[in-house]
Amino acid sequence: xxxxxxxxxxxxxxxxxxxxxxxxxxxxxxxxxxxxxxxxxxxxxxxxxxxxxxxxxxxxxxxxxxxxxxxxxxxxxxxxxxxxxxxxxxxxxxxxxxxxxxxxxxxxxxxxxxxxxxxxxxxxxxxxxxxxxxxxxxxxxxxxxxxxxxxxxxxxxxxxxxxxxxxxxxxxxxxxxxxxxxxxxxxxxxxxxxxxxxxxxxxxxxxxxxxxxxxxxxxxxxxxxxxxxxxxxxxxxxxxxxxxxxxxxxxxxxxxxxxxxxxxxxxxxxxxxxxxxxxxxxxxxxxxxxxxxxxxxxxxxxxxxxxx
Amino acid sequence: xxxxxxxxxxxxxxxxxxxxxxxxxxxxxxxxxxxxxxxxxxxxxxxxxxxxxxxxxxxxxxxxxxxxxxxxxxxxxxxxxxxxxxxxxxxxxxxxxxxxxxxxxxxxxxxxxxxxxxxxxxxxxxxxxxxxxxxxxxxxxxxxxxxxxxxxxxxxxxxxxxxxxxxxxxxxxxxxxxxxxxxxxxxxxxxxxxxxxxxxxxxxxxxxxxxxxxxxxxxxxxxxxxxxxxxxxxxxxxxxxxxxxxxxxxxxxxxxxxxxxxxxxxxxxxxxxxxxxxxxxxxxxxxxxxxxxxxxxxxxxxxxxxxxxxxxxxxxxxxxxxxxxxxxxxxxxxxxxxxxxxxxxxxxxxxxxxxxxxxxxxxxxxxxxxxxxxxxxxxxxxxxxxxxxxxxxxxxxxxxxxxxxxxxxxxxxxxxxxxxxxxxxxxxxxxxxxxxxxx
Numbered sequence: 001x002x003x004x005x006x007x008x009x010x011x012x013x014x015x016x017x018x019x020x021x022x023x024x025x026x027x028x029x030x031x032x033x034x035x036x037x038x039x040x041x042x043x044x045x046x047x048x049x050x051x052x053x054x055x056x057x058x059x060x061x062x063x064x065x066x067x068x069x070x071x072x073x074x075x076x077x078x079x080x081x082x083x084x085x086x087x088x089x090x091x092x093x094x095x096x097x098x099x100x101x102x103x104x105x106x107x108x109x110x111x112x113x114x115x116x117x118x119x120x121x122x123x124x125x126x127x128x129x130x131x132x133x134x135x136x137x138x139x140x141x142x143x144x145x146x147x148x149x150x151x152x153x154x155x156x157x158x159x160x161x162x163x164x165x166x167x168x169x170x171x172x173x174x175x176x177x178x179x180x181x182x183x184x185x186x187x188x189x190x191x192x193x194x195x196x197x198x199x200x201x202x203x204x205x206x207x208x209x210x211x212x213x214x215x216x217x218x219x220x221x222x223x224x225x226x227x228x229x230x231x232x233x234x235x236x237x238x239x240x241x242x243x244x245x246x247x248x249x250x251x252x253x254x255x256x257x258x259x260x261x262x263x264x265x266x267x268x269x270x271x272x273x274x275x276x277x278x279x280x281x282x283x284x285x286x287x288x289x290x291x292x293x294x295x296x297x298x299x300x301x302x303x304x305x306x307x308x
Numbered sequence: 309x310x311x312x313x314x315x316x317x318x319x320x321x322x323x324x325x326x327x328x329x330x331x332x333x334x335x336x337x338x339x340x341x342x343x344x345x346x347x348x349x350x351x352x353x354x355x356x357x358x359x360x361x362x363x364x365x366x367x368x369x370x371x372x373x374x375x376x377x378x379x380x381x382x383x384x385x386x387x388x389x390x391x392x393x394x395x396x397x398x399x400x401x402x403x404x405x406x407x408x409x410x411x412x413x414x415x416x417x418x419x420x421x422x423x424x425x426x427x428x429x430x431x432x433x434x435x436x437x438x439x440x441x442x443x444x445x446x447x448x449x450x451x452x453x454x455x456x457x458x459x460x461x462x463x464x465x466x467x468x469x470x471x472x473x474x475x476x477x478x479x480x481x482x483x484x485x486x487x488x489x490x491x492x493x494x495x496x497x498x499x500x501x502x503x504x505x506x507x508x509x510x511x512x513x514x515x516x517x518x519x520x521x522x523x524x525x526x527x528x529x530x531x532x533x534x535x536x537x538x539x540x541x542x543x544x545x546x547x548x549x550x551x552x553x554x555x556x557x558x559x560x561x562x563x564x565x566x567x568x569x570x571x572x573x574x575x576x577x578x579x580x581x582x583x584x585x586x587x588x589x590x591x592x593x594x595x596x597x598x599x600x601x602x603x604x605x606x607x608x609x610x611x612x613x614x615x616x617x618x619x620x621x622x623x624x625x626x627x628x629x630x631x632x633x634x635x636x637x638x639x640x641x642x643x644x645x646x647x648x649x650x651x652x653x654x655x656x657x658x659x660x661x662x663x664x665x666x667x668x669x670x671x672x673x674x675x676x677x678x679x680x681x682x683x684x685x686x687x688x689x690x691x692x693x694x695x696x697x698x699x700x701x702x703x704x705x706x707x708x709x710x711x712x713x714x715x716x717x718x719x720x721x722x723x724x725x726x727x728x729x730x731x732x733x734x735x736x737x738x739x740x741x742x743x744x745x746x747x
Contacts (some may be wrong), residue, residue: 096336151325154336179335183343191347191471194314198472202435209427214436214444219414222437226470230350237346238339272333279326279342286349295353299378303409 067138067200068207073220074138074199081135081192085146088185089128092153093121095182100156123153135193138200143193150186173243180238184231191230195223237282244278245269315473318348351473379478381409384463386419386484392625395491395587398428398449401460406443413438416466417446422458424577426451454578455490455586455632459483489628490586493737495595517553525553560601561617561654564589564627565645566634567663568609573636574664575695579733581664584690586631588662588737593627605630608645610638643670646677658684664692665717672717675726685726688740689718694733 070078098104098120107116127149134142205211213219240247245264253260268274289295311319322344329337382405389400403419419432430448438444452458461483468475517524526542529549542550566589572582589605596603597619604617605627615623615630642663653659659678665671665687678685693710696702702710714730721728731740 151337151340154334154340155328155332156334156336157332179339180343182336183339186340187343187347194471205433209431211433211435212431212446214434214438218412218437219435222414223470230347230471233350234343234346237349238342241342242339272330272335272338275335275338275342276326276330279338279345283345283349286353289353295355302411303378303381 068204070138070200071203074196074203077192077196077199078135078138081189081196082132084185084189084192085128085131085135088150088182088189089124091178091182091185092127092150093124095179096120096154096156102155102157120153123149127153131189131193135196138196140197143197146193147190150189176239176242180235180242183238184235187234188227188231191227195227241275241278241282244281245274247278310475310477312468312472312475314471315348315351318344318473322348348473351469351471355467355469355474355476378409378411378413378467379465379476382407382413382415382465382478382480384417384465384480384482386460386463386482388460388484388486390486392487392489393452394489395455396451396453397488398451399486400447400449401432403446403448403463404443405438405446405463405465407438408441410440412440413467416468418464418466419446419448419460420462420464421450421460424452424454424456425458426453452488454583455488457485457487457633459485487629487632490583490590490631492594493587493591495591495738495741522554523552526550527553560596561657562592562596562601562603563617563649563653563657563659564592564603564605565642565649565659565661565663566605566607566631567642567661568607568634568636569639569667570609570637571639571667571692572664574666574692576699579695579698581690581692581695582634582636584731584733585662585664585688586634588688588690588731588740590628590631591737592660594624597621597624603627606645606649607631607634608638608640608642609635610640612640612645612648614649639667641668641670641674643674643677646674650677650681653683656682656684658686661685661687663687663689665689665714665721666692672720672724675721675724679725686741687721687726687728688731688737689728690731690733698733 098117101116101120103119104116107113107119127146130142130149131146134140134144134146202211202213206213245266248269249260249263252263263269266274269277322341324341325337325344326341328334329339329341384406385404387402387404389402390397393399401419403417405415405417407413414437415435417434417436421427421432428449428451430446432446432448432450434446436444450460462479462481464477464479466475466477526539527550529538529551533551537551537553539550539552566585568582568585572585573580575581593603593605600619602617602619603623605615607613607630613630615627618626642661661675663671675685675687691714693702693707693714697707718728718730729740731737
């Protein structure tokens, strides 16, 4: 018999949860169902498998990239990415003349020379536009399109000798510095925009309680330091390989001035194959460092050095 | 050396641009490729991965030393708040990570949890900067929704470069086991008692009110008390309706038979016959043992596992442990079980069978044998049809056909004199038991 003042349901017994003492009508439920024997859609759990594009950005990403509003760190990275992208756009326009491109050839073939230039300009603007949208909306697909467009713009045939149509540098060193600056900015643009996505993911994970971060400032400081150091190192290596002709002739000059002069005037070393040779030698040195396990030994030394 | 997809993309892009640059004799492309390669190489050098890449050995063959100097001096310790909890209970986990190295490290730490566990508070995934010779404590709470033996661990630690190009991982083999017992329901009344009192050698003074013959106490009438227990002289003296309470007569031997064959796991993970069966067995064991009855458990799967009859709290934990570890496998028929245990059960002992009654053609014969020997047989049968139907894995026609077959079997078992209750998913155990016993 129900007592006065006591609820007739079971909520007082099960922490507020009402548990029915009898099952719902199966017949009524059965009647509502269709005769189809197909597996209903909601019976299969939803599993988000990251797409290839998502996984390139450090996936798995949250479904449909629904990030929480950007925090200060992400906003800073967005601004930095935007600034680098603008600089890259300008530099791309300077260091990649339209001559030698496929669209330049197409414009000349059909007799509308300005078409090649228009397409070239359009590609640069499209790369900037996609990049801008990708950075603002934090959409990796647009960023990927932007990267591809920035690379496509520099696809020129027979561009062995560095030539800038839009700005003329008389000094060869300045030309090479501009070229390296373009390459470094392109790589930094890729890295910074990637950072926007990565830190948005991390920030979302932190705010949804999936991940806990301790000493955030120190973690971010290390990233900031790397953002400064790595491009400098990359630029130095690239300059060294581009100026390989000067380096090798200087080295040979110690032993023979005539040979050094010949090397300095070599057309092959001036061309892209000279750069290739330089790259090969620089990275052979790097390979020796790896084979000798110098980084590992150095790490072990640091780990054990101050042990005693 | 573990490459991320990003580093693989950078690497392949660099090589492609380099080759394309040479083919097209394009300075720009070659320069971009050189910068990309420098970028990658610098990250690899900083991460000190050469030692791993040079070893050429498989992951499982690596020693701690080979896993990388940067990870070799990290240690972890874990402490759990409880080693045994009931379903839906929580366990507080305290993980201590120590950096014995003189260098500061940025670490990703993930404490591996069993899939069914849910994190209620805190996080088991931490990104942190751990200073030289420092330690940190990570605390989180997990909810344990399903019974079983569980292990927390190992602790996975990852160090990666700032750009996420390369990483190095290590598992710290720190494991902690704990047990999740099936949750129990409070059963308010005694539905089952032995028809044949069990007489222990030596007096067993129960001193508990219950069904019996000896007078125990006098108390006020409560609505629902049978009229025959009213003490009319006491009513005449006091003017209040008083009833006689009796001391419970004897201790029963209760035998719980749990069906844990593979078919018992039909249905969703958290709602199937085995889950319901183990919860019912735990509740019944707890209830009868609290009444000082003697309870035994027989669980049959690919083999028959039994817990001898005994009394007391220790017996409860022995039974709960067996129930926690019950795995759905095999297809031992019920008659094999009854044939084996019948010679060892005291005559008249109540037997409670917890089974979905599926895929076993010997059920009717087994119950007939039990009834022929005058065992008080109760069958609680969680219906896997309902679980499947609720999960929409069964269509209407199939459900109706199978339901009809099941109803026929239940009617047949009832005809043999067994108390059978078709236990539907939303029904409380006490309600199901009351239904089975005809209360």
